[in-house]
Amino acid sequence: MTETIENVQTQANRNEALLSVRDLRVTFQRHGEKPFVAVDGVSFDVRPGETVGLVGESGCGKSVTSLAIMGLLPRRGVKVEGEVDFQGTDLLRQSDDQMRDRRGRDLGMIFQDPLSSLNPVVPIGVQVTEVLERHRGMSRKAATPVAREMLDKVGIPDPERRLKDYPHQLSGGMRQRALIAMALACQPRVLIADEPTTALDVTIQAQILALLKDLVEDTGTALVMITHDLGVVAGLCDRVNVLYGGKIVERGDRHPLFASPRHPYTVGLLGSIPRLDGTRGERLTPIPGSVSDNLPWDSACAFAPRCPNAIEVCREARPELLDDGGGRWLRCHNPVENPLEVTR
Amino acid sequence: MTPNPLKTQADRRKERIDDLAATAGGSPSGTVTGAGEIEESPGVSLIASAWRRLRRNPVFLVGAGITLAFVVLAIIAPWIAPHDPTQGLLLDKVRQQSNPIPGSEPGFPLGADNRGRDLLSRLLVGAQQTLIVGVGATVIGLVGGLTLGTLAGAFGGWVDSFIMRIVDVMLSIPSLLLAMSLAAVAARPSQMTVILAIAIVEIPIFARLLRGSMLAVRSSDHVLAARALGVKQSAVVFRHIIPNSLAPVIVQATIVLATAIIDAAALSFLGLGNPDDRKPEWGQMLGASQEFLGDHPHLAFYPAACIIIVALGFTLMGESLREALDPKSRR
């Protein structure tokens, strides 16, 4: 029933949403193994020009969610249910060929490790023109100046020379810029960035995030920002979805969510970010335990064994994702008090 | 490590191929740990570091030196050979009863064979035949193996099962036995039938290897990234998978060349090669020497030594390349 409340609310947003993920469920079924639900009823909307964060610890289902949206999960051994509405078409019901036409044209994606995401034996220029040849029907010759312009746009100095370079000749940051150039070459409406800065140095991370922000603001591209680091989404996202064990546990607008996280898991995540000003998390408090302690969502809160706020009901009944009345969605029986409310 | 005695030779052969195939594709996806550390990057840097290790490896240098010397000698043999290897220049010295094999004399450092032909010139020009047979067989084997491996690796499904079933059956037959059987069924033995017989034996090796390394590369990050850009299936295979799957194949080719040279010699020795002895060939020279083995062992020694040294050169080079590429093979 609670899902219905959410549906009613999102029904209103639906028309404006560019990408609307509804009740996405991904189950891995290996031969002779028990099925494993990696993504368990995830729903979120992304509007044009908006940046939406998907945050959670490693293994919570972020990459699987993005691969499911892109249609990049293998057909065999994987069951994908739900709906991924993109401008009125359900991407989960498109054929392989239709999805191949959309990827790189309507939907772009960038990955975690820029070096291994580039083909080591093909020059950068060829890898950028390849997308243009594929989706714009350009010749290699016609596509080359466009590719050069793209490299320039993503802040790669001396793009003419870089076109001929191989990936190992570029620095980590430059490689990620090149991948962004490839993903954005055909101006997709949606860009999914799966931990785009995890493999980079801290100083480069900030540059790449700033670049992504500029690019999506310029073109009105919707950005789905995936990370295990709340610090990354802090400066970038309009809305943040916190994922735990394949389910969204908290969702809210960026500012209120950071000012007053209410789900104990979000509080824990924020506590483990180093803060320069020392206002919060002076001591880095990592969340105790690991995802291997999780309880099954069917009959409990998966987070209960690790949760400082856990009460009896947490081990007996599944919490549902509910609106707290102020635009914040929570899946929790005993959320942290809202400090803003308390002071009011 | 002690080899498992229960494992058959065919299983070990397959395992060796699969170990080498697994070196393609670099690190598996998701090597970034939770803390954001990355393992050593794959691809070109892997090859670069392999090369750095090779340059200081004496085994590789010796192997490469022998190989280079052999190839150069084989190519320039017709110009540096002191005499025409087909002419019985010392025929008048051949005495059927007392002295069938003329010994060395000025201008003929190694003497001549029973038809008065200069032995040194025959060995040199024989190198050329050996090179032609070895390279010819390996090139044909590569083309055939790469075609089958590509079909299997690209299509998967029943095409894959069908091709790999045949490949595995062929791999389970000892290679020389298979080559002999193939060469023996040829109506008119010739250099070409030797090349073809050896090539056919090599095809399954390359097919299994390429398919294995394509599978390893197919699940790599950059192939996923290419698919995320909507790159067509054919371009994914031919631009993104195959070029990155070839390093193990090239390494294997040098090892296979050694086997091809030995197998070719064995076939000629057994009389399954070119019957025309005007074209000197080491294996066939070795075969012809049997008649005089008691009194003139040098006739057998020289071609045998050539075969062993050249095969050793290719093997040392190939094995050290393999080792540099696949740390697991360093046992």
Ligand SMILES: Nc1ncnc2c1ncn2[C@@H]1O[C@H](COP(=O)(O)OP(=O)(O)O)[C@@H](O)[C@H]1O
């Ligand atoms: N191909 C697969 N087969 C089986 N399980 C998988 C597969 N891919 C991912 N998983 C599992 O799904 C869960 C979510 O993975 P993933 O989405 O990659 O996590 P992350 O949030 O770190 O990106 C993990 O527990 C992982 O083990």
Ligand code: SF4
């Ligand atoms: S439902 Fe209970 S266990 Fe789960 S997060 Fe909330 S308080 Fe903690």
Ligand SMILES: [Mg+2]
């Ligand atoms: Mg991930």
